Amino acid sequence: MIKLLYLLIVLFVAELSTAQNSTVKIDMNASNWDLPEEAVLERFDNKETLLLNGKAIVKNQNFTNGTIEVDIYANSKRSFAGIIFRKQDQTMEEVYMRLHKSSQADAVQYTPIFNNETNWQLYIEHQAMVSFKDSGWNTLRIEVANSSAEVFVNDEKMFTVDHLKTNHSRGSIGLTALFTNRFSNFRVTNSDNTVDSQTEDNSVMDPNIISEWQISQAKPFNEEEFGINNFSSINYMTATTENSGLLPISKYLEKPSSGNFEENREDYTIAYTTIHADKRETKLFSFDYSDRIIVYLNGEPIFKGNNAFRAKGIQYMGHMDINTNKLYLPLNKGKNEIHCIVIDKANGWGIMAKLE
Numbered sequence: 031m032i033k034l035l036y037l038l039i040v041l042f043v044a045e046l047s048t049a050q051n052s053t054v055k056i057d058m059n060a061s062n063w064d065l066p067e068e069a070v071l072e073r074f075d076n077k078e079t080l081l082l083n084g085k086a087i088v089k090n091q092n093f094t095n096g097t098i099e100v101d102i103y104a105n106s107k108r109s110f111a112g113i114i115f116r117k118q119d120q121t122m123e124e125v126y127m128r129l130h131k132s133s134q135a136d137a138v139q140y141t142p143i144f145n146n147e148t149n150w151q152l153y154i155e156h157q158a159m160v161s162f163k164d165s166g167w168n169t170l171r172i173e174v175a176n177s178s179a180e181v182f183v184n185d186e187k188m189f190t191v192d193h194l195k196t197n198h199s200r201g202s203i204g205l206t207a208l209f210t211n212r213f214s215n216f217r218v219t220n221s222d223n224t225v226d227s228q229t230e231d232n233s234v235m236d237p238n239i240i241s242e243w244q245i246s247q248a249k250p251f252n253e254e255e256f257g258i259n260n261f262s263s264i265n266y267m268t269a270t271t272e273n274s275g276l277l278p279i280s281k282y283l284e285k286p287s288s289g290n291f292e293e294n295r296e297d298y299t300i301a302y303t304t305i306h307a308d309k310r311e312t313k314l315f316s317f318d319y320s321d322r323i324i325v326y327l328n329g330e331p332i333f334k335g336n337n338a339f340r341a342k343g344i345q346y347m348g349h350m351d352i353n354t355n356k357l358y359l360p361l362n363k364g365k366n367e368i369h370c371i372v373i374d375k376a377n378g379w380g381i382m383a384k385l386e
Contacts (some may be wrong), residue, residue, distance in 0.1 A: 031186050032189040032214040032300040035044060035140070035238070036120070038206065045089075045220055046205045048147045050251075051132045052152050052219065052221070053097075053197050053217050053218070054217060054218050054220075055216070055217045056088055056091075056216045056217065056218065057078060057213065058071055058078040058079055058080045058213070058214060058216070059071060059078070061089075062088060062089055063080070063086050063087065063088060063204075063260060064086065064088075064089055064204075064256055065080075065082075065086050066083070066085070066086070066245050067282070068083060068273065069083075069084070069086060069249065069257060071081050072099065073265065074103075074212065075103070075167075075214075075215075076212065077101075077214040077215065078116065079103070079213060079214045080205070080212070080214070080282045081210065081211075082135045082205060082206075082207040082210065082211060082212075082213060082273075082334050083207055083208065083210040083211075083228045084206075084207065085114065085204060085205070085206050086205045086206075086336075087114075087117065087202050087203070087204035088175065088202065088203050088204050088216075088218075090113050090308055091202060091203055091218070092200050092201065092202065092222070093116060093122075093174075093200060093202070093203045093218065093220065094098075094116075094174075094177055094199060094200040095174050095176060095220070095221050096115050096173075096174060096201055096218065096219045096220040096221040097171060097173050097174070097197040097218070097219040097221070098115055098171070098172050098216075098217075098218050098219075099113075099169060099170065099171035099172070099215075099217055099229070100113060100169070100170055100205065100213050100214070100215065100216045100217075101167040101168070101169050101213065102129070102168050102169075102170060102209065102211055102212070102213055103166070103167055103168075103213075103214070103324055104129065104162060104163050104164055104165050104166055104167070104168060104211035105129040105130070105212075106129070106130060106164065106209055106345075107129075107130060107209065108130045108209055109129050109130060109207070109208060109209040109210060109211050110127070110128055110168075110206070110207065110209065110211070111125050111126060111127050111129060111205075111206070111207045111208075111211035111213070112124055112125050112126025112127060112137075112170060112203075112204075112205070112206050112207075112217075113125055113126070113170060113203070113205060113206070114143070114200035114203065114205070114206050114332060115172065115201065115202075115203045115204075116119045116174075116194075116196060116198040116199070116200060116202075116203075117198075117201045117203070117204065118196075118198055118201045118202075120143070120144060120146040120289075121142070121196050122142075122143045122144050122196065122198070122201065122202075122279075123140075123142055123143075123179070123194055123195070123196055123198070124140070124141050124142070124143050124148070124206060124364065125138070125139070125140045125172050125179070125181050126138070126139060126141075126170075126206060127162065127168065127170055127183065129162055129168075129211070132160070132161055132162040132164070133159060133160075133161045133308055133334070134159060135157065135158075135159050136157045136158075136347070137155065137158065137159055137160045137161075137162065138157065138158050138160055138170075138181065138183055138188050139157040140153065140156035140181060140189070140191050141153060141198050141364075141378075142177070142194070142195035142278070144196070144278060144281040144283075145179040145280050145283070145284040145285065145288060146192055146273070146289040147221075147280040147285060147288050147289065147376070147378075147379065148291075148376070148377060148378070149278055149378040149379070149380070150377060150378060151320050151338050151339065151348045151349055151350065151377045151378030151380075152276060152278055152349075152350060152378040152380045153195075153301065153319065153345065153378075154347075154349040154350075155189075156189060157167050157189070157253045158181075158188040158189050159185065160183045160184075160188060160283035162183070163184070166195060167214070167215075168183060168184055169182075169183070169184055169185070170182070170183055171183075171185075174193070174194075174256065175200070176193060177193055177194055177252040178190060178192050178193070179191045179194060194262050195272075195278070195281075201221040203218065207250070208291075208365070210253075212350075216304070218372065222353055232380050234273075235273045235275075236384060238384040238385055238386050239271065239274075239275040239382075239383075239384045240271070240275065240292075240303050240350075240383045240384060240385065241270065241271050241275070242268060242271070242301040242303070243268075243269050243271070243277055243301045243302065243307075243381070244266035244267065244268060244269075244284065244301070244303065245266060245267055245269045245277075245279065245282060245299050245300065245301050245302070246264050246265065246266055246267075246300040247265065247283070247299070247300075248283040248284065248285050248297050248299050248300050249286065249297060249298060249299075250287065250295055250296070250297055250298075251295075251296040251297055251298040252346065253382070256298075256371075258300070258317045258326075258369070258371070261300065261302065261326070261329065261367070261369050264300060265280070266300075266302055267273065267282065267332075269276060269281075269306070270300075270381065271283045274352070274382065275352050275382040275383065275384060276350065276380055276382045277301070277380055277381050278370060278378075278379070278380050279301075279374070279379040279380055279381070280297055280378075283299055283373070284378070286325075290376075291376045291377070292339075292375060292376050294375050294376045295375070296321075296322075296373050296375050297339070297373070297374060297375075297379075298371055298372060298373045298374070299371075299372055300369055300370070300372075301369070301372055301381050302367065302368070302369050302370075303368050303386065304366065304367055304368070304369075305359070305365075305366040305367075305368065306364065306365055306366070306368060307362065307364065308363065309363050310360075310362060310363050311361050311384065312358050312359060312360055312361065313355060313358075313359050313385050314357070314358060314359075314366070314386040315356070315357045315358075315359050315360055315379060315383060315385055316353050316354075316355065316356050316383065316385075317352065317354075317355050317356075317357075317370075317381065317382060317383035317384070318335055318337065318351055318352055318353075318354040318355060318381075318382055318383075319341055319350070319355075319370070319372055319380065319382075320348055320350055320372075320378045320379060320380045320381075321338035321339070321341075321348065321373060321374045321376075321377075321379070322335065322337065322338060322372075322373040322374075323335050323337075323370055323371065323372055323373065323376055323381070324370070324371040325357070325368065325369075325371075325372075326367075326368070326369040326370075326371075327359055327360075327367070327368055328362065328366055328367055329364065329367070329369075332357060332359075333355070333357055335355065337350070337354075338375065339376070339377050348377065348378075350378075350380060350382060352361050352382045352383065352384055359385075370383075
């Protein structure tokens with residue numbers, strides 16, 4: 031009897047595991063999806079398809095670990111098409127194909143969406159070149175295991191995201207498109223028992239990096255009206271950087287103007303830190319930012335720059351590198367204050383800096 035009971039338990043666990051790892055196809059019909067008004071469900075190329083511009087969310091689905099894949103019809107016009115997962119409110123993970131960028135370095139990209147804002151400019155390491163099929167269907171697949179994800183296009187591995195940025199362990203799943211794309215054959219394989227040893231970023235942080243900033247409330251930016259008379263009268267909150275030194279500001283602040291890409295208005299925050307010097311000395315301040323910045327040292331403006339998408343040419347992406355800009359700071363003995371007015375419209379709001 032004990033052996034029989036043990037055998038039944040083993041069979042039950044095996045059956046449960048098989049059920050958890052079975053692939054479920056989510057048909058393209060209105061009962062399965064929360065769709066924007068302009069979405070079209072229609073039969074095309076002998077498939078049930080979704081023609082989408084915006085976001086479509088699968089109803090009553092929570093995803094933790096496993097595989098999500100979808101077929102996307104070839105499109106030579108400027109357009110973006112992808113998968114979103116672990117969506118909670120307006121924050122989610124997103125992987126998408128830039129179908130008009132076939133064979134270019136940024137043809138497929140990962141970005142976290144923080145408070146309805148995309149952040150691809152901040153993560154140049156999470157994009158890859160791929161040659162898309164110029165007719166028929168391309169397949170995008172994401173394999174998610176706790177804090178990491180592997181991205182495949184047409185069964186070819188593109189890259190691994192070792193540390194997903196939102197810190198969400200579960201959430202809704204769906205599709206995203208910009209400038210209209212056609213989707214079919216959306217399927218999900220849940221695997222909630224996946225074991226992942228990379229639960230946190232164990233890379234060593236450069237001790238020179240500024241790892242914590244005080245940031246102000248996000249407000250609309252108007253250069254003609256803008257002026258800071260007294261930085262000390264502003265209320266700040268503490269924000270911690272990633273190990274690279276990057277502070278993704280939208281993770282902490284909701285922009286007054288968000289979700290409309292280059293149609294957003296510009297918003298700003300003040301990122302503040304202090305430097306203590308034992309004597310009068312000069313230190314090297316290395317930094318980068320997105321989109322624009324005004325840097326003050328002890329209340330005096332010392333730098334103004336523009337790193338926005340296409341600010342320096344049609345192909346200029348505005349990616350960030352902590353060694354891009356360098357200032358020699360003449361520090362007073364005692365407390366010194368750095369205030370950075372970080373201004374953003376779209377595609378990634380961030381700052382990173384170190385003192386040497």
